[in-house]
Amino acid sequence: MPKKKISKEKSIRRTKHLTELAICAALLIIGAVGVKGVMDRSNTVSTNSYKDKADVEVTEPTEVSTEEFDPNKIIYTSKSVKTKDKFAGDLILVNEDHQYFTSGNEDLVGIYDANVERGLENVFSTVDSSYTILRAAYEPMADMIKAFYDEYQLDTLVIYGSYRSTAFQQQLYEADLAETGEDDSTRVAKPGYSEHETGYAFDFSLYYDDHYADYDGTGDYSWFNGNCWKYGFILRYPESKSDITKIQYEPWHFRYVGVPHAFYMAKNGICLEEYETLVEQHPYSGEHLEFTVDGGKHIEVYFVPSDDGAEETTVPVPTGYKYEISGNNYSGFIVTVYKDEKITAEVETAPAETQPDETEVPEETEAEPQE
Ligand SMILES: [Zn+2]
Incomplete structure (x- = not known):
């Protein structure tokens, strides 16, 4: 083929x-x-x-x-993806209806240690040195906070919540029930249903004058509300969407989803639940979701339902362009095509006879290499 x-x-x-x-x-x-x-x-x-x-x-x-030739027309090829990988990736939806299924081998980094490595220990901190976050989220998070620091010279930000194991989420949940005396918690997600278990989310708090203070995203800190998409983050629980997210307004909780998607949600004022539904309405076989990110990048997004009866799902992917695949955590896969980022030195230059290769390797699938 x-x-x-x-x-x-x-x-x-x-x-x-x-x-x-x-x-x-x-x-x-x-x-x-x-x-x-x-x-x-x-x-x-x-x-x-x-x-x-x-x-x-x-x-x-x-x-x-003149012959019909459109150099921008994308040629697709088939890629086999493990069907269970629909539960992984930076676009997974985790909420009270969609449980997080841990792979057990999240690629975590210690925030404190990584800050020391990057020379950022005086820019922002964590409550203690045990705090970890997914590697994929650490760099953009650190870049974002550094950009804020450069602008306002405020070193008051503390990472108050980041990756939580399900066991730790269980402890938090039980502690909240004990405190409120209720049967259910409205403040802490049930174990298995917190975005913090994915490692893609973090919470801000403030620390100054020897005490912690709530982060409310106002004043200078409102910079994050307007700029977080540039680093791939969304304000996950906006005030106007609590009827959909089922979580009250949390100005301190940010979630990594990748720049194009964060941009689309921010510009169109939609939350992750709405975005997932929108993407599902743009299947590979239909009209793809196309948009231009501020700054000029052309993006194409489409959905491929998972083949739940089979070990593997066939996902059409573009040849010659950078792309990423993420599961949505319930119904299938989301493919993101970076239409300005051509991948050269493969199909076009490699002699076809020597290598029956599968073009490029996607960067984003959390899973083990398949080829
Ligand atoms: Zn949070």
Whole structure:
């Protein structure tokens, strides 16, 4: 199958090449005749109108040889993905209806240690050195806080919540029940249902004058509300969406989803639940969700339902473009295509005979390598 695709691509390229040659030849002729026309005019010969008509006739052959070739058209190929990987990735939805299924091997980093490594220990802190977060979320989180610090010189931010094991979530839940005397908690998510268990979320608090204070996202801190998407984060529980998220307004809770998706949600004022539904309405077989991120990146997003009866699900992926795959944690996979980021030196340059390869390796699937 890869061979077939390549030879098809070659023939398209050849056609394109021929078309370009024809256009060049026509342009040369037009150029020559044009120069001649100017010279004729400067010689004050009175046959200009006749010559202009002749020019028009010369251009016709280019139109005849034009073939349909759209260099922006994406060619897709099939990729096998483990069906259970729909429970992993930076776009998984975890809420009271959708439990988080841990793989047991989250790639975590110690925030305190990583801060020391990056020289950020005086920029922001954690409650203690045991706090961890997914590696995929640490760098953008640290970059974001550093950008804020550079702007306001405030070193008051503390990571008050980050990755929690399900056992720790259980402790928090039981402690809250003990405190309130209720059967259910409205403040702490049930074990298995907290976004903190994914490692993609963190909570801010403030520390100054020797005490902690609630982070409310106002004043200088409102910078995060407007800029977090640039680092791939969303304000996960906005005030206006608590009827959908079923969680009260939490100005301190941020969730990593990746820049394009964070941008789309922020600009369109929708929460993660709404976004997941929107993406499901853009399946691979239908119209894809296309948008341009502020700053110019062109993004295409589509949904592929999981083949729940099978070990593997076939996911169409673009050839020659950077893409990411994430599960949505319940019904399938979301593919994100970065249409400005062409991946070179593979299909187009590699000799097809030597390597029956599967083009590029996606960066984002949490899973073990499959090829
Ligand atoms: Zn939180």
